[in-house]
Amino acid sequence: MFGLLMYGLTLLTMIGIYGVLTLALNLQWGFAGLFNAGIAGFFAVGAYTTAILTAPESANHLGGFGWPPLAALPVAMLLSGLIAWPIGRICLGLKGDYLAMASIGIAEIIRLVFKNETWLANGTMGISTVPRPFESLGQPWGNAAFLLLVVLILVVLYLAAERAWASPWGRAMRAIRDNELAAAAIGKDVVRFRLEAFVIGSMVMGLGGALSAMYFKFIGASATEPLLTTFLVWVMLIIGGSGNNRGALLGALVVWLIWSGTELFTNRLPAEWITRSSYLRALLIGVLLIVVLQRFARGILPERPPRRID
Amino acid sequence: MAEFINLYLLPGVAVGCIYALGAVGISLIFAILRFAHFAHGDVMTLGAYLAYSVVIALGWSVYAALPFAILGGALASMGIDHVVYRPFRRSPGIIVVIASFGVMLVVRSAIQLFWGVDILSYETGIRRPIPLFGDIRLAQKHIIIIAASVVIAAALHWFLSRSRMGKAMRAMSDDADLARISGIDTEKVVRWTWLIGGGLAAAAGVFAGINTKLHPSIGWDLLLPLFAAAILGGIGRPYGAIVGGLAIGIAQEVATYPWLSELPLVPPAYKNAVAFFVMVAMLVWRPTGLFKGRVL
Amino acid sequence: MVGGYGGMDILNGVDLAVEANEIVVIIGANGAGKSTAMKAIFGLVQLRAGSVRFDGQDVTGRLPNALVGLGMGYVPQERNVFRNLTVLENLEMGAFLKPMTLARMLEQVFTLFPVLKEKARQPAGELSGGQRQMVAVGRALMAEPKLLMLDEPTAGLSPLVMEQIFERIVAVNQAGIGILLVEQNARQALSIAHRGYVLATGRNRLTDTAAALLDNPEIGQSFLGG
Numbered sequence: 001m002f003g004l005l006m007y008g009l010t011l012l013t014m015i016g017i018y019g020v021l022t023l024a025l026n027l028q029w030g031f032a033g034l035f036n037a038g039i040a041g042f043f044a045v046g047a048y049t050t051a052i053l054t055a056p057e058s059a060n061h062l063g064g065f066g067w068p069p070l071a072a073l074p075v076a077m078l079l080s081g082l083i084a085w086p087i088g089r090i091c092l093g094l095k096g097d098y099l100a101m102a103s104i105g106i107a108e109i110i111r112l113v114f115k116n117e118t119w120l121a122n123g124t125m126g127i128s129t130v131p132r133p134f135e136s137l138g139q140p141w142g143n144a145a146f147l148l149l150v151v152l153i154l155v156v157l158y159l160a161a162e163r164a165w166a167s168p169w170g171r172a173m174r175a176i177r178d179n180e181l182a183a184a185a186i187g188k189d190v191v192r193f194r195l196e197a198f199v200i201g202s203m204v205m206g207l208g209g210a211l212s213a214m215y216f217k218f219i220g221a222s223a224t225e226p227l228l229t230t231f232l233v234w235v236m237l238i239i240g241g242s243g244n245n246r247g248a249l250l251g252a253l254v255v256w257l258i259w260s261g262t263e264l265f266t267n268r269l270p271a272e273w274i275t276r277s278s279y280l281r282a283l284l285i286g287v288l289l290i291v292v293l294q295r296f297a298r299g300i301l302p303e304r305p306p307r308r309i310d
Numbered sequence: 311m312a313e314f315i316n317l318y319l320l321p322g323v324a325v326g327c328i329y330a331l332g333a334v335g336i337s338l339i340f341a342i343l344r345f346a347h348f349a350h351g352d353v354m355t356l357g358a359y360l361a362y363s364v365v366i367a368l369g370w371s372v373y374a375a376l377p378f379a380i381l382g383g384a385l386a387s388m389g390i391d392h393v394v395y396r397p398f399r400r401s402p403g404i405i406v407v408i409a410s411f412g413v414m415l416v417v418r419s420a421i422q423l424f425w426g427v428d429i430l431s432y433e434t435g436i437r438r439p440i441p442l443f444g445d446i447r448l449a450q451k452h453i454i455i456i457a458a459s460v461v462i463a464a465a466l467h468w469f470l471s472r473s474r475m476g477k478a479m480r481a482m483s484d485d486a487d488l489a490r491i492s493g494i495d496t497e498k499v500v501r502w503t504w505l506i507g508g509g510l511a512a513a514a515g516v517f518a519g520i521n522t523k524l525h526p527s528i529g530w531d532l533l534l535p536l537f538a539a540a541i542l543g544g545i546g547r548p549y550g551a552i553v554g555g556l557a558i559g560i561a562q563e564v565a566t567y568p569w570l571s572e573l574p575l576v577p578p579a580y581k582n583a584v585a586f587f588v589m590v591a592m593l594v595w596r597p598t599g600l601f602k603g604r605v606l
Numbered sequence: 607m608v609g610g611y612g613g614m615d616i617l618n619g620v621d622l623a624v625e626a627n628e629i630v631v632i633i634g635a636n637g638a639g640k641s642t643a644m645k646a647i648f649g650l651v652q653l654r655a656g657s658v659r660f661d662g663q664d665v666t667g668r669l670p671n672a673l674v675g676l677g678m679g680y681v682p683q684e685r686n687v688f689r690n691l692t693v694l695e696n697l698e699m700g701a702f703l704k705p706m707t708l709a710r711m712l713e714q715v716f717t718l719f720p721v722l723k724e725k726a727r728q729p730a731g732e733l734s735g736g737q738r739q740m741v742a743v744g745r746a747l748m749a750e751p752k753l754l755m756l757d758e759p760t761a762g763l764s765p766l767v768m769e770q771i772f773e774r775i776v777a778v779n780q781a782g783i784g785i786l787l788v789e790q791n792a793r794q795a796l797s798i799a800h801r802g803y804v805l806a807t808g809r810n811r812l813t814d815t816a817a818a819l820l821d822n823p824e825i826g827q828s829f830l831g832g
């Protein structure tokens with residue numbers, strides 16, 4: 001019974017963290033039509049920032065600043081935003097493919113830095129002493145409290161995203177997404193609007209990374225693999241319904257349930273298959289992405305025009 | 311000086327050839343289908359593993375296996391286009407990019423499932439470098455990579471400038487609507503584009519495997535320099551991509567030379583950062599590339 | 607034909623017919639839908655109603671390259687040459703569907719437009735406007751069409767070159783090819799044509815023989831410069 005409760009808490013927390021990431025991607029892709037192929041990079045910056053600021057002093061990596069976990073969150077967001085800004089400045093006036101190529105590049109460079117600069121974050125071994133808020137409450141209360149924190153953040157983000165969607169800002173963003181030339185012709189500063197969406201979205205991705213580092217109490221090379229961040233988040237958004245904040249959240253829920261559900265199943269396979277099963281799951285996720293794009297490109301909850309809120 | 315040429319410049323040319331072969335495909339695909347093909351690196355990986363299977367099954371040298379890898383990469387790319395990308399012909403390019411994300415995932419995990427994740431090698435044996443003249447020596451694998459790339463590039467040039475299909479490809483890249491109006495079977499052109507892009511990618515993958523070792527992310531690791539090469543040469547310009555590939559390959563190797571002190575100027579682990587730097591510099595300075603590609 | 611771009615109808619009911627061996631001219635004010643009508647015939651604009659028939663066959667909604675195979679040729683108003691291809695390569699692309707007839711057709715096109723032979727190895731983008739129109743017409747002829755559709759082939763050309771182009775069009779017609787011609791230079795166009803259509807706001811306004819249209823005072827006012 002206790003095990004089941006802990007499993008449920010883990011599941012919900014993970015869905016919450018992915019929900020943060022998909023809302024962020026929806027801001028970039030769903031609102032503004034920006035293709036960010038480097039989610040893993042912004043995620044990593046947020047996660048490592050939090051780890052370095054909050055983990056206890058260690059000879060293996062930079063640290064010992066002793067920041068309280070929650071104070072690290074804004075810094076994690078700020079740094080992610082600072083990295084997104086120049087990339088956005090350079091690419092957002094160009095065709096979308098350029099942003100895709102540059103963002104996959106920046107993610108790759110960030111991965112290289114954290115992997116090779118062992119003084120910074122202990123290289124591939126990573127940092128495994130990241131404190132989690134409310135830990136001192138013990139299990140399951142500490143976990144429940146952390147889940148509550150994630151849900152709280154998610155609710156705030158969701159409400160903000162919904163407001164933004166219905167606001168003049170969101171309307172301008174969609175106009176630019178759907179017809180850049182026409183939007184520019186009526187005097188919208190296309191690059192500035194896009195830059196806002198890109199930077200804010202990347203900051204929220206950094207926030208997602210920070211929450212994930214706290215939850216796992218660990219950040220390392222394996223946690224910033226593009227598969228678990230960039231790819232999975234894209235699949236979640238497309239399946240849930242891009243351009244719809246609820247769709248984004250639903251996508252995170254559905255895809256994470258599938259992802260962890262197949263894990264339960266594949267763990268029962270014979271031993272030599274278990275190692276391979278993770279590749280099988282990645283393959284299925286890839287197929288799912290393609291099929292959904294081809295058949296149900298609008299996702300489970302398609303985009304709809306905002307309700308008027310004035 | 312000899313050390314610089316032997317250990318930095320000439321290997322840089324060999325790496326540049328690998329990039330050139332990959333980047334040409336990316337540029338061709340962009341010229342015809344107007345999207346950045348993210349799964350290109352994984353097609354390279356596929357080619358490298360196909361050659362490995364031929365080497366193991368038939369006991370051949372990897373060089374003899376190369377044509378099979380090229381054929382396999384070409385057919386696989388055409389098949390992927392047929393199944394995955396074809397329904398998106400009228401969609402905005404960026405949707406196809408997302409689909410190519412999916413392909414990337416599928417191809418890579420299929421390779422991991424089928425061939426495993428261990429680091430493999432073609433076992434070409436250790437051979438002494440061959441003296442060219444004076445102190446200048448060239449590793450045998452580099453000679454073969456460079457020579458084969460030159461042959462392939464010449465064949466490509468012949469194809470694009472002389473053959474009917476090659477000209478149709480350039481016509482479609484110039485103006486796809488006009489190509490259709492002229493009676494060109496554009497779907498056929500698209501099929502040829504994948505055959506050629508996929509074949510070249512497979513060759514590049516095999517050469518990358520010869521140059522280092524074989525592992526499932528060998529192509530993914532090259533994706534960034536390939537994009538950098540394509541952008542440097544002007545995306546959509548196959549000849550520009552050849553120049554871009556060579557330039558990026560040489561720049562990456564030469565940047566690790568100890569120019570200023572005892573230590574490499576750029577640590578070898580950061581070679582890809584050189585490519586990224588060139589890519590960003592181009593996007594700032596001249597997004598259309600050295601040879602004025604399309605887009606913007 | 608009824609149809610347009612996206613949701614909006616540009617063509618609200620246009621009827622056109624060309625008999626074999628005939629030169630037919632379409633005139634109309636800017637934005638009347640002349641180019642759109644041509645595109646609609648050639649399967650480049652979705653039709654909401656109506657049909658396109660060629661040689662007794664219903665070809666509505668066929669793909670452009672299929673129409674070329676059936677014997678229709680089309681030279682669009684803008685972007686009608688491959689700028690980065692040489693003149694020779696441009697012409698070869700016209701014969702893409704029939705590589706066997708390439709040599710014979712090249713000779714015919716070079717006889718019709720001798721300049722093109724001189725410029726054969728030059729990129730088409732470097733040619734003058736008139737020469738570019740010749741490349742475009744030549745490219746369409748390479749597929750041995752039975753019907754040639756030309757959208758303002760003389761736009762922006764000097765009177766002398768314009769004269770030359772019209773004369774070549776007549777020569778093409780005399781070789782047995784039907785011609786559907788959209789023209790701003792209505793007087794010259796009508797003087798070589800058998801029949802003419804006047805379009806206004808996506809509809810047929812007038813249909814008559816070329817001679818009758820030339821004499822029509824109303825037409826004279828709006829299109830023939832008084």
Ligand SMILES: Nc1ncnc2c1ncn2[C@@H]1O[C@H](COP(=O)(O)OP(=O)(O)OP(=O)(O)O)[C@@H](O)[C@H]1O
Nearest residue numbers: 611616634635636637638639640641642643683790
């Ligand atoms: N691609 C397009 N998308 C939407 N509307 C278009 C497009 N092309 C043309 N139009 C509109 O369709 C209408 C008819 O245009 P069309 O080009 O057929 O006119 P036209 O008679 O050929 O004029 P012109 O003499 O200037 O060539 C115009 O109002 C034009 O703005």
Ligand SMILES: [Mg+2]
Nearest residue numbers: 640641642683
């Ligand atoms: Mg017109």
